[in-house]
Amino acid sequence: MKYFIGACLGIALFSQCSSSGTGTAKDSTAVFDPHTTLFVQGLYKGEFDGSPIYININYSRGKHIAGYNVHKGLRRNLSGSIQQAADGWEVQLSEPGDHAFDGTFKLLFDANFATAKGQWTPLNTPSLKEKKFTISRAEQVNDHDGSDFAPGNTYAADHADISFDQDGSCVFNFYDKITDSTYADQMTTVRGTWDRKDSGIVVNWQKNEHWDKATSSFTLAYQRTNEGSSYMTGIAGEGYEFSMPF
Numbered sequence: 001m002k003y004f005i006g007a008c009l010g011i012a013l014f015s016q017c018s019s020s021g022t023g024t025a026k027d028s029t030a031v032f033d034p035h036t037t038l039f040v041q042g043l044y045k046g047e048f049d050g051s052p053i054y055i056n057i058n059y060s061r062g063k064h065i066a067g068y069n070v071h072k073g074l075r076r077n078l079s080g081s082i083q084q085a086a087d088g089w090e091v092q093l094s095e096p097g098d099h100a101f102d103g104t105f106k107l108l109f110d111a112n113f114a115t116a117k118g119q120w121t122p123l124n125t126p127s128l129k130e131k132k133f134t135i136s137r138a139e140q141v142n143d144h145d146g147s148d149f150a151p152g153n154t155y156a157a158d159h160a161d162i163s164f165d166q167d168g169s170c171v172f173n174f175y176d177k178i179t180d181s182t183y184a185d186q187m188t189t190v191r192g193t194w195d196r197k198d199s200g201i202v203v204n205w206q207k208n209e210h211w212d213k214a215t216s217s218f219t220l221a222y223q224r225t226n227e228g229s230s231y232m233t234g235i236a237g238e239g240y241e242f243s244m245p246f
Contacts, residue, residue, distance in 0.1 A: 037089075038060055040060055040113050041065075042056075042137055042138075043055075043137070043140070043166065044116065045168065046118070048133045051071065051072055051204040052194075052195045052204065053070070053071045053193070054071075054138070055068075055069045055105070056069070063083060064079075064081060065093070069095075070167055070168045070169045071193060072193050072204050072206045072207075073170065073192040073204075073205060074099075074206050076095040076096065076099065076101075076102060078094065078105070080105075085108060088109045088111045089109040089113070090108055091106070091109060092104065094123075095123070100124055101125070102123045103120050104123065106118065106121075107135070114137055115134065115135065115137070117132075117133075117134055118133045118135055119133075120132075120133070149164075149196070149220055151166045154245055155244065157242045159174060159177070160174035160240050160242075161174075162218075164194050169194075170203050172189070172190045172191075172238075173189050174187070174240070188211070190205055190206070190208050190210070190211045192216075200219045201220070202215060202217050202218075203215060216237055216238055217237060218235050218238075219235070219236045220235055221234045221235070221236060232244060
């Protein structure tokens, strides 16, 4: 009888140790490094329902992250969490919820936070459908000598100006032309999201009662020097010629 009791105790102890060991291996919090999540910060770009989307994650502390996204000029704040997944990182981000187009993002990043497969689910509008997309870390464009296009600048034209920001947002301000010499007193502002395409820029616009176009194409103008190099002189589109900022 004592041999039987001893055997039972031995099996129980082995089972408890095995269960404890397995639980530790599966518990992601045991290997979670809060400092690693700092690397999720940055600007990401992808195609969302046929037009560019930019997701900017600019805050991370432990498992909490935050930022904003820009799509067709509509900017929405984001807040959520990050946790380790089997082959990388899983991010959950929610928009505020007070806009008809607000929703939640689920992003599955690779281990290096270079790319992510995403899914967006609407919060408020049942007629909207889930969207699947892919985003990649965006390259920061800087033109230190001013010879080429660089976001972060405002380009001016006659009774109009247009700006392109690093986060993908575009703002177009203009006064409607009434006659050859008179313009409207009220300025019209249109917001959109820009994308560099070959030798030009394509902007996807947010819906606006004063602007019925979904997209616009802008051409970059260059001047060649005697030494064979070239420099940018302006941007043309929508009937305007925008000059370089000085």
